[in-house]
Amino acid sequence: MRIGILGAGMIGGTVGRLWAEAGHEVSFGVRHPERLHSMLSGLGGKATAGSALDAVAGADVVLAAIPFRAWPGVAAEIAAALGDKVLFDATVPDPPRDGAFGDAALAREDGVAFAVAPLLPRAKLVRAFSTVMWTTLQSQAHRAGDWVGIPLAGDDEKAVALAARLVSDAGFDPVVVGPLSQARRFDPGTAVFDSGMSGPQVRAALGLM
Template sequence: MSTRSDPVTRRAALVLGSGLLLASGVFASDLPASAQTAPQPMRIGIIGAGNIGSTIGGLWAKAGHEVMLSSRHPEELKGLVEGLGPKAKAGTPAEAIAFGDVVLVAVPYKAYPQLARDYAGALQGKVVIDAGNATQARDGEVYDEVRADGIAAVSAKYLNGARIVRAFNAANYKIFARNAGRGGERMAIPMAGDDPQALATAAQLVRDSGFDPVVVGPLAKADTFAMGSPGFGLDLDAEDLRARLGVAR
């Protein structure tokens, strides 16, 4: 029997208690270090190899996870993945989805309809960390959908069947690169999703990349920290971010 999904299965078991804490509004990042689960390596497929994909992927590779950044022309990523170290490799989007226990979507939002057409079946049941933002100048009709319906609903439409967690979308990649693993109180990353196990897995990956997770609520709450909202672009620690977004501790 294949053991392809064993890493994420083990992780899910290890963080089950963490997932319950998340659901009840108590965050594992608030626990003493001795009570937190030791990181377990995962395989992460990254759709896109731009600023967000390469920045967050590099942090995960540094933390010991295996990452595959993707492009329709993966040979062009050779220099990038070599710079990220031995835990990083390149592939096509289809290869990255198949490779990953978890998938990070980090492409321009206008690409989501094509992503759905090409890979909807492959993404079914996957934990998908959705880091996309919609901008008027770049994303055209999809931006109009987001403006009308909210980014949570539009992501759910195009990533239908995936276990979506919105995260790593609420700031510029330069802010992530500058603040990852900083001393003192860590920068907090707002997250939203409907699947408790997916949230627990994504929260651990937020910690592994050098930040603190703050679960804002179900996927619909992702609109509170989408680009253009008052919750976007905040460089705050977990306590201050919860206060700003009105999240109960």
């Protein structure tokens, strides 16, 4: 599968490496693609880098792993190329880094997802990879025993199923929580956020057992 990743930092770079190792074609969309030479050379030709538009236009599915404050500008830049493709949103507001946009998202009663969804209304949005530290993703993928749980929420069933498959490919346990309105159950400040819980533990904490 061709996967575009917006950002090649801690989350995007880590998940992108895991997907490339699983055999997927990964394209990173970054401001300075030339800076990724050493990372790309270690991925055996399974990954490339270019602009955000390059990554989105050539992808079957897109993962956003950008600073939360960047969303308004990035959404305007990629909206036409993204269209109605599946978009995995791993972004999380980080005060004070993300300013008023991030603060407003954290204050929403309906959850962080609905600060992003209106910016790209045609996309099939799934919250994914938004709860786990990059160090956990890096060190715990495909671990022995129960895999680390990755909560997922989205309104398009096929998009959520695709997210679940790609979470598994990366070496984690996909935990389908429900429609996008349920993503608030694993937003910052909830019991499962940044907990490192296994899939069974996440399901128990969210009453999904």
